[in-house]
Amino acid sequence: MEATAHPGSIIILDFGGQYAHLIARRVRQCGVFSEILPPETPIDQLKHAAGIILSGGPQSVYDEGSPQADPKLFELGIPVLGICYGLHWMTQTLGGTVSPGHIKEYGKTKLTIVNGGGSLLADCGDSCIVWMSHGDEATELPQGFTLIGTSDTCKNAAFADESRHLYAIQFHTEVTHTEHGQDILKRFVDVCHAAPWSIESYAKHVGDQIVAEVGNKPASAEATAGKKVFMLVSGGVDSTVAFTLLNQVLGADRVVGLMVDTGLMRKGEVAMIRNAFDALGITNLHIEDASEEFFANLKDVYEPEAKRKIIGDTFLAVQKRVAGEMNINMDDGYMLGQGTIYPDTIETGGTKHADKIKTHHNRVEAIQKMIEEGRVIEPLKELYKDEVRVLGEELGLPHELVWRHPFPGPGLGVRILCAQKPDSVMPDTVTADGLTGKILPVKSVGVQGDGRTYRHALAFSIGESQEMYDTARHLATSVPNVNQQINRVLISLDPLPDQFSFTANYLTRERADLLREADSIVDTIMRQEGLYEKLWQFPVVLLPIGKKDGGQSIVLRPMDSTDAMSADARFLSIDVLKKMSDAIKNHPALKDHIDYVFLDLTNKPPATIEWE
Numbered sequence: 001m002e003a004t005a006h007p008g009s010i011i012i013l014d015f016g017g018q019y020a021h022l023i024a025r026r027v028r029q030c031g032v033f034s035e036i037l038p039p040e041t042p043i044d045q046l047k048h049a050a051g052i053i054l055s056g057g058p059q060s061v062y063d064e065g066s067p068q069a070d071p072k073l074f075e076l077g078i079p080v081l082g083i084c085y086g087l088h089w090m091t092q093t094l095g096g097t098v099s100p101g102h103i104k105e106y107g108k109t110k111l112t113i114v115n116g117g118g119s120l121l122a123d124c125g126d127s128c129i130v131w132m133s134h135g136d137e138a139t140e141l142p143q144g145f146t147l148i149g150t151s152d153t154c155k156n157a158a159f160a161d162e163s164r165h166l167y168a169i170q171f172h173t174e175v176t177h178t179e180h181g182q183d184i185l186k187r188f189v190d191v192c193h194a195a196p197w198s199i200e201s202y203a204k205h206v207g208d209q210i211v212a213e214v215g216n217k218p219a220s221a222e223a224t225a226g227k228k229v230f231m232l233v234s235g236g237v238d239s240t241v242a243f244t245l246l247n248q249v250l251g252a253d254r255v256v257g258l259m260v261d262t263g264l265m266r267k268g269e270v271a272m273i274r275n276a277f278d279a280l281g282i283t284n285l286h287i288e289d290a291s292e293e294f295f296a297n298l299k300d301v302y303e304p305e306a307k308r309k310i311i312g313d314t315f316l317a318v319q320k321r322v323a324g325e326m327n328i329n330m331d332d333g334y335m336l337g338q339g340t341i342y343p344d345t346i347e348t349g350g351t352k353h354a355d356k357i358k359t360h361h362n363r364v365e366a367i368q369k370m371i372e373e374g375r376v377i378e379p380l381k382e383l384y385k386d387e388v389r390v391l392g393e394e395l396g397l398p399h400e401l402v403w404r405h406p407f408p409g410p411g412l413g414v415r416i417l418c419a420q421k422p423d424s425v426m427p428d429t430v431t432a433d434g435l436t437g438k439i440l441p442v443k444s445v446g447v448q449g450d451g452r453t454y455r456h457a458l459a460f461s462i463g464e465s466q467e468m469y470d471t472a473r474h475l476a477t478s479v480p481n482v483n484q485q486i487n488r489v490l491i492s493l494d495p496l497p498d499q500f501s502f503t504a505n506y507l508t509r510e511r512a513d514l515l516r517e518a519d520s521i522v523d524t525i526m527r528q529e530g531l532y533e534k535l536w537q538f539p540v541v542l543l544p545i546g547k548k549d550g551g552q553s554i555v556l557r558p559m560d561s562t563d564a565m566s567a568d569a570r571f572l573s574i575d576v577l578k579k580m581s582d583a584i585k586n587h588p589a590l591k592d593h594i595d596y597v598f599l600d601l602t603n604k605p606p607a608t609i610e611w612e
């Protein structure tokens with residue numbers, strides 16, 4: 001895709017790593033426009049920028065093929081800030097010296113401000129804590145520069161040429177570990193006089209980009225210019241916002257959406273999306289109820305990864321079939337729309353100089369090829385989740401819809417435990433700190449070290465004793481650490497049986513309906529109790545074990561997290577737990593089926609957020 005430089009924006013030249021997008025976000029938080037471009041961007045495209053930030057990157061300026069920008073950018077009269085690798089490249093280019101550091105430095109360090117800190121470090125007092133991650137360092141400043149900050153391990157940690165508005169810092173302003181990081185960036189931004197950024201102006205900017213990528217709107221029905229966009233809408237926030245944006249920019253006649261109802265969605269979810277679109281006058285979303293097909297393909301499947309694969313494959317098959325029925329030919333006149341957001345692209349190594357960690361489903365090979373051919377449009381790919389949510393509200397989507405908790409792609413499919421036979425261990429009790437718990441005859445997925453585990457849950461009956469609850473909380477950390485059979489610890493308010501009943505169970509509509517109902521009860525109480533905004537996610541899980549023959553159980557899994565990589569179990573008060581537990585066990589559609597309600601107390605690691 002051709003880079004589109006927005007006049008008056010602060011351009012970030014991306015030297016690799018994962019820094020550029022975080023810097024862009026921080027610049028937006030200063031209220032001005034920022035744009036990320038590759039370092040090799042021609043100088044012509046930089047001259048309308050208000051400022052240039054040279055990002056950090058994993059390489060050394062001495063590495064062969066290390067990323068380079070055009071040195072003429074220093075002659076444009078535009079303020080420039082070099083960060084880490086950006087500092088090294090700037091130093092080398094302007095005639096200073098960069099040397100391999102005598103030690104590699106990672107982490108927090110004390111920066112001492114010298115010469116008043118210049119305009120850049122004016123808010124930092126005499127010293128502040130900054131976050132460093134580098135091997136090389138500048139050992140000689142380029143001509144005209146004055147030192148403004150130093151540390152024990154890196155003498156030339158910050159320097160500036162105020163007359164030319166050129167600034168260089170060895171540490172990372174964009175990470176939260178750097179005290180005053182945002183103040184420093186704001187000082188630079190103030191020098192740049194960049195165009196103001198807001199979600200409205202961003203929506204307009206993205207709108208211009210979409211038109212540039214998809215082609216102008218046909219002036220009349222006969223006109224052939226301009227492609228159409230086909231988009232899969234999952235029901236998640238990102239694809240919903242992207243679809244709305246595409247509709248508003250291109251018009252309904254240029255966009256077609258498809259939502260596949262897998263039968264594994266939450267109660268009322270499909271209706272909620274349809275109503276939100278109806279309210280905005282968006283009617284070009286085809287909803288295909290493919291639940292029969294999903295349940296048929298999941299018959300007799302018990303293994304978590306096998307379930308995931310079948311759900312993914314069925315999804316693709318349905319999508320292909322329905323697109324055919326809708327006469328959509330991706331090779332002719334259609335682009336593929338995706339709701340990819342920035343964090344989805346990092347792990348895949350989305351930018352040229354970043355390393356690949358793992359492939360995201362929006363970046364599988366076939367799609368990557370389409371991206372290279374310019375056949376994919378991803379209007380949200382620069383944004384973080386919270387920004388997407390704000391944009392969604394700006395576009396007119398309801399608050400409750402855009403601020404929903406994250407929900408996994410395979411839906412309730414990963415929250416309905418399937419098993420063909422009980423998986424028991426003997427002895428099936430564990431006693432610790434005066435409490436005796438039962439080991440459940442089913443296993444779930446956990447994560448320890450870098451590896452996946454597939455182990456049992458241990459359940460304690462606590463009655464309504466706060467003291468036993470507190471003990472169980474501690475055991476949730478200590479037991480999985482020492483007992484190789486266990487990766488989760490649960491509590492129940494009810495007494496537990498000597499032996500749980502077990503019923504062989506795969507994924508059926510009946511089970512999905514049970515879980516949907518329980519999940520909806522939990523959702524309602526969670527909102528009544530003011531917990532929704534305080535939690536990252538609150539999965540509700542169905543287990544094929546209970547008291548009577550055919551009986552099943554529900555597990556509540558309230559979690560707090562910021563990125564889902566690690567997460568803390570949230571401890572409901574006994575009152576709230578009782579309320580949820582009673583509501584589930586007494587509900588007319590559930591009372592004959594659900595014998596126990598558990599609360600999962602385990603952090604991630606050692607457990608994962610989802611059970612499968």
Ligand code: XMP
Binds near residue numbers: 308608609
């Ligand atoms: P775990 O269970 O690994 O979940 O701790 C971390 C986060 O990822 C979500 N999740 C998924 N999302 N497809 C998705 O789109 C999946 O297959 C999937 N599995 C887990 C989970 O809800 C949590 O937010």
